[in-house]
Amino acid sequence: MKPFRIIINDYETLCIDRNNESDPCLVIAIPPNAGKDIAHICGTVVNNHLITRIDYEVIDGTRFILAYY
Numbered sequence: 001m002k003p004f005r006i007i008i009n010d011y012e013t014l015c016i017d018r019n020n021e022s023d024p025c026l027v028i029a030i031p032p033n034a035g036k037d038i039a040h041i042c043g044t045v046v047n048n049h050l051i052t053r054i055d056y057e058v059i060d061g062t063r064f065i066l067a068y069y
Contacts, residue, residue, distance in 0.1 A: 003029075006047060008065075009038050017047065023068060026051075030063040039065055
């Protein structure tokens with residue numbers, strides 16, 4: 001999976017599409033300058049997917065949004 005650039009609520013960041021799993025989601029890196037509004041994406045279309053719920057994950061100190069579709 002190769003990360004691609006995406007803009008989420010006016011924040012430019014990187015994203016990976018985990019579409020080959022049983023519970024597909026977009027993994028969106030949360031930039032250090034992002035406010036809580038970056039996570040307000042439920043019910044919106046991101047990268048041609050309707051986001052139905054979100055969760056969070058921290059990997060090696062980097063925060064990510066898991067945006068399920």
